[in-house]
Amino acid sequence: xxxxxxxxxxxxxxxxxxxxxxxxxxxxxxxxxxxxxxxxxxxxxxxxxxxxxxxxxxxxxxxxxxxxxxxxxxxxxxxxxxxxxxxxxxxxxxxxxxxxxxxxxxxxxxxxxxxxxxxxxxxxxxxxxxxxxxxxxxxxxxxxxxxxxxxxxxxxxxxxxxxxxxxxxxxxxxxxxxxxxxxxxxxxxxxxxxxxxxxxxxxxxxxxxxxxxxxxxxxxxxxxxxxxxxxxxxxxxxxxxxxxxxxxxxxxxxxxxxxxxxxxxxxxxxxxxxxxxxxxxxxxxxxxxxxxxxxxxxxxxxxxxxxxxxxxxxxxxxxxxxxxxxxxxxxxxxxxxxxxxxxxxxxxxxxxxxxxxxxxxxxxxxxxxxxxxxxxxxxxxxxxxxxxxxxxxxxxxxxxxxxxxxxxxxxx
Ligand code: MN
Ligand code: MN
Numbered sequence: 001x002x003x004x005x006x007x008x009x010x011x012x013x014x015x016x017x018x019x020x021x022x023x024x025x026x027x028x029x030x031x032x033x034x035x036x037x038x039x040x041x042x043x044x045x046x047x048x049x050x051x052x053x054x055x056x057x058x059x060x061x062x063x064x065x066x067x068x069x070x071x072x073x074x075x076x077x078x079x080x081x082x083x084x085x086x087x088x089x090x091x092x093x094x095x096x097x098x099x100x101x102x103x104x105x106x107x108x109x110x111x112x113x114x115x116x117x118x119x120x121x122x123x124x125x126x127x128x129x130x131x132x133x134x135x136x137x138x139x140x141x142x143x144x145x146x147x148x149x150x151x152x153x154x155x156x157x158x159x160x161x162x163x164x165x166x167x168x169x170x171x172x173x174x175x176x177x178x179x180x181x182x183x184x185x186x187x188x189x190x191x192x193x194x195x196x197x198x199x200x201x202x203x204x205x206x207x208x209x210x211x212x213x214x215x216x217x218x219x220x221x222x223x224x225x226x227x228x229x230x231x232x233x234x235x236x237x238x239x240x241x242x243x244x245x246x247x248x249x250x251x252x253x254x255x256x257x258x259x260x261x262x263x264x265x266x267x268x269x270x271x272x273x274x275x276x277x278x279x280x281x282x283x284x285x286x287x288x289x290x291x292x293x294x295x296x297x298x299x300x301x302x303x304x305x306x307x308x309x310x311x312x313x314x315x316x317x318x319x320x321x322x323x324x325x326x327x328x329x330x331x332x333x334x335x336x337x338x339x340x341x342x343x344x345x346x347x348x349x350x351x352x353x354x355x356x357x358x359x360x361x362x363x364x365x366x367x368x369x370x371x372x373x374x375x376x377x378x379x380x381x382x383x384x385x386x387x388x389x390x391x392x393x394x395x396x397x398x399x400x401x402x403x404x405x406x407x408x409x410x411x412x
Pocket of ligand 1: 168
């Protein structure tokens with residue numbers, strides 16, 4: 001360890017482990033928080049009061065780290081609230097990329113709001129686009145490489161995935177448009193540099209457009225120099241009519257690009273919460289992004305685990321929680337999260353997430369991989385020879401017997 005523990009901190013750690021093992025903290029009506037503050041009371045005092053008090057109160061584990069935190073780990077949190085909001089007549093958008101959150105190299109995210117009738121322009125991009133509807137209704141369109149069309153309506157709790165290079169659009173429906181989260185499998189993705197239909201057409205000589213479409217050049221009015229991007233459009237009619245018109249003689253795309261995530265039964269459900277896992281196995285149109293949608297009830301814990309295959313990009317949909325990431329060599333950092341925050345954990349770094357509020361904590365885990373994979377600490381320790389674990393942790397066989405003997409995902 002780079003820093004040596006000071007005597008008061010060491011005392012806390014010893015008291016903490018001994019007391020937790022015997023249940024003494026609970027027996028004395030004393031919480032871990034009270035012990036921690038007591039131990040830090042002189043060196044961690046705040047003679048000038050709280051700096052930026054609202055931020056301080058929202059980030060208690062940064063303002064006053066738990067005694068088990070140690071060493072330097074760069075931030076793995078970025079609130080969308082801090083991102084610039086681009087406001088257009090048809091809605092707004094903002095993004096969190098590696099430029100904002102430096103650890104987030106594999107995935108970037110975008111929030112977008114479209115008013116009723118508001119259109120996110122026909123466009124495409126190199127990154128794969130995974131999305132969760134957070135509010136309202138939208139009509140989405142795409143075509144596959146066979147030229148077959150896809151048109152569907154999505155509502156809160158539905159997801160979609162548009163693979164790399166597939167052109168698509170999103171339009172807000174009644175009564176109040178929509179808000180959604182977009183996730184891209186590239187931390188350097190830039191929502192403002194996608195290929196827009198009108199941007200491209202506007203930078204093509206009219207005589208080429210005329211030749212390409214077999215109509216007179218005069219048929220094309222001038223287009224805005226940088227495309228329309230997000231703009232108010234005409235409210236679409238019945239879904240069936242739009243689907244039929246878009247299909248023409250080719251028929252619909254064989255692969256649906258959307259998925260009713262919240263209509264799927266939980267992949268795992270315990271007293272503490274539930275998780276839905278969606279990846280290339282059950283959602284064929286998402287071969288590049290795997291996801292877990294987690295609901296943690298108050299007091300619930302997303303168990304100690306890590307991911308062998310990819311970095312984890314998180315979006316906190318609602319509620320309050322905290323996560324500790326352990327980065328080896330004595331380094332551990334705890335950060336607090338709530339609605340609209342992005343979190344990030346590097347591949348193989350162990351972590352857990354605790355619901356610290358009094359309502360459900362709902363969050364997404366996203367991975368740049370075709371399959372969801374994790375390793376549960378409890379499952380691992382109960383699937384190696386018991387004596388090996390006992391020799392490491394100096395616990396009794398009875399304690400080890402009480403560990404969950406499978407991956408629970410959510411405890412208790
Ligand atoms: Mn897109
Ligand atoms: Mn995880």
